[in-house]
Amino acid sequence: MTTALQSQADVVVIGGGIAGSATAYELAKRGASVVLFDKGEIANEQSSRNWGWVSQMRNPAEAPIQQLAQSIWPTLEGELGADIEWVQKGGMYLAQNPVEFARLQRAAEVMAATGVPAHTLTRSEVEAMIPEISGEWHGAYYTANNGHADPLKTTTAFARAAQELGVQVYTNCAIESLGVSDGEMRGVRTERGVVRAPVVVCAAGAWSGMLARSIGVKLPQRKARATVARTAPVPHFTKINVWGAGVAVRQRLDGRLMIAGDGTADHDITAESFRNLGMFLPAYARNWRNISLHFGKEFVTDLVRQLPGSESRQHPFAHTVGVEPEPNMKKVQDSVDSLIGLYPHLEGQVHIEEAWAGYIDGTPDRTPVIGEVPGVKGFLFATGFSGHGFAMGPGTGRVMSEIILDGEASVDVSGLRFSRFKERDLNPEY
Numbered sequence: 001m002t003t004a005l006q007s008q009a010d011v012v013v014i015g016g017g018i019a020g021s022a023t024a025y026e027l028a029k030r031g032a033s034v035v036l037f038d039k040g041e042i043a044n045e046q047s048s049r050n051w052g053w054v055s056q057m058r059n060p061a062e063a064p065i066q067q068l069a070q071s072i073w074p075t076l077e078g079e080l081g082a083d084i085e086w087v088q089k090g091g092m093y094l095a096q097n098p099v100e101f102a103r104l105q106r107a108a109e110v111m112a113a114t115g116v117p118a119h120t121l122t123r124s125e126v127e128a129m130i131p132e133i134s135g136e137w138h139g140a141y142y143t144a145n146n147g148h149a150d151p152l153k154t155t156t157a158f159a160r161a162a163q164e165l166g167v168q169v170y171t172n173c174a175i176e177s178l179g180v181s182d183g184e185m186r187g188v189r190t191e192r193g194v195v196r197a198p199v200v201v202c203a204a205g206a207w208s209g210m211l212a213r214s215i216g217v218k219l220p221q222r223k224a225r226a227t228v229a230r231t232a233p234v235p236h237f238t239k240i241n242v243w244g245a246g247v248a249v250r251q252r253l254d255g256r257l258m259i260a261g262d263g264t265a266d267h268d269i270t271a272e273s274f275r276n277l278g279m280f281l282p283a284y285a286r287n288w289r290n291i292s293l294h295f296g297k298e299f300v301t302d303l304v305r306q307l308p309g310s311e312s313r314q315h316p317f318a319h320t321v322g323v324e325p326e327p328n329m330k331k332v333q334d335s336v337d338s339l340i341g342l343y344p345h346l347e348g349q350v351h352i353e354e355a356w357a358g359y360i361d362g363t364p365d366r367t368p369v370i371g372e373v374p375g376v377k378g379f380l381f382a383t384g385f386s387g388h389g390f391a392m393g394p395g396t397g398r399v400m401s402e403i404i405l406d407g408e409a410s411v412d413v414s415g416l417r418f419s420r421f422k423e424r425d426l427n428p429e430y
Contacts, residue, residue, distance in 0.1 A: 005193045009033045011199040012034075012187065012195055013036045014200065015038060015204040016047075016155075017045060018155045019047075019382045021047075025162035027167075030405055034167045036162065036170070043151070045359065046205055047393075048151050049358030050151050050226075050358065050389070051241075051248060052250060053391060055143065056146060057093060057116075057118065058366065058388065059427050060427075061367055062416070063114035066391065067395075072394035073086060076149075080160075084157055087147055087239050088145060089240050090240050092140040094245055095139050096245070101120065104120055108120050116143060119142060121141075123140075125140075129240065130238045147241075148250045154393070174191050183375060185197065185379050200379055201380045202379070206221070206223035208381065208383040217373055221361055221362065222362050225326070226265045226357060228260045228327075229336075230256055230257070230355075231257040231352055237251065239251065246334065261328075261334060266292045267292070267293050268294045269294065269298065271299070326357060364426055368382075368388070369381040369383055370409075374419055399411065415427055
């Protein structure tokens with residue numbers, strides 16, 4: 001977007017996804033001088049490849065920032081001056097059997113205690129809300145103020161609004177190293193030169209761990225390849241996000257369906273997979289049915305990149321630019337089959353227009369990392385969202401601006417601190 005490189009700023013933000021773009025926007029709203037870098041285009045990775053869901057179910061530690069985001073979402077079209085296709089008609093997660101329903105009841109109680117308007121629904125109550133729904137399931141967890149929006153439109157709207165407030169946005173410009181001296185951030189070196197700044201925000205998604213390691217910061221992170229598909233338009237039948245019975249689905253305003261497998265993802269094993277393996281094993285043990293492991297060319301290619309003298313040693317992120325992860329077409333077909341099982345009236349109407357994949361960045365407790373890194377003054381994370389980054393995006397931007405400019409967030413983000421990994425104080429799953 002911007003051509004001439006700005007040499008100095010109050011804050012450098014790394015990553016033009018929704019977390020980075022919203023952070024840059026919120027900082028600029030309050031008068032900070034901000035430079036935003038992305039190694040590719042704005043929203044080129046997971047921020048344009050996700051489901052578009054805005055939901056609030058997983059962990060009480062996320063609830064404060066998610067509720068903040070939830071209060072911002074309905075205002076965004078007016079504030080950003082953009083159509084982001086915002087719809088707020090609720091979201092539900094189907095329970096396959098009484099045991100699963102009991103688990104969702106406990107989750108609803110936990111989340112309701114944090115202020116999230118969550119409760120369970122009987123099968124008949126769900127059928128009253130979505131008459132077309134069918135299939136084998138028992139009941140549902142429901143949150144009335146969940147919603148959905150277009151991921152690409154939302155993220156680019158944040159970046160455009162940030163630029164209008166004076167943020168310098170540099171696309172196709174990778175960070176090559178971070179500048180640290182005496183335990184304090186000094187700036188960044190990019191493909192096009194150096195920018196001095198006392199504060200650097202790492203919102204680099206799946207590549208955050210690699211970037212942080214360059215200054216000795218060990219972020220336990222994994223990336224999973226998640227497949228999504230878009231269908232041709234079908235007649236409108238619901239505005240409610242539904243996840244369960246083998247599929248996650250939302251219907252866009254134009255009638256197209258966004259569908260994905262029910263909680264499944266692919267992990268391509270690389271050398272990175274073995275870092276902090278002990279921290280991830282409990283999560284793998286709980287969720288192994290939802291993770292397909294692949295061992296092959298990605299592992300060999302990753303080893304070659306780490307050889308002395310390799311191009312990746314000189315330009316560590318060059319190989320990540322313009323990456324098109326391969327979608328799992330078997331999972332697309334499985335999703336279509338499950339969709340028709342859930343909504344039989346769609347038989348003969350579901351035609352896939354496009355399928356794609358993106359990299360979800362995850363932490364051992366599937367909870368993001370928000371805030372400053374102890375020991376490196378001025379270096380902050382906004383990463384590790386584990387599939388909730390889009391929903392949290394507006395809240396993440398607000399909170400990051402508060403931490404940087406006020407010294408503390410207006411909501412409790414202590415459960416998202418980086419130090420929890422060293423403390424072994426991980427957030428439980430619900």
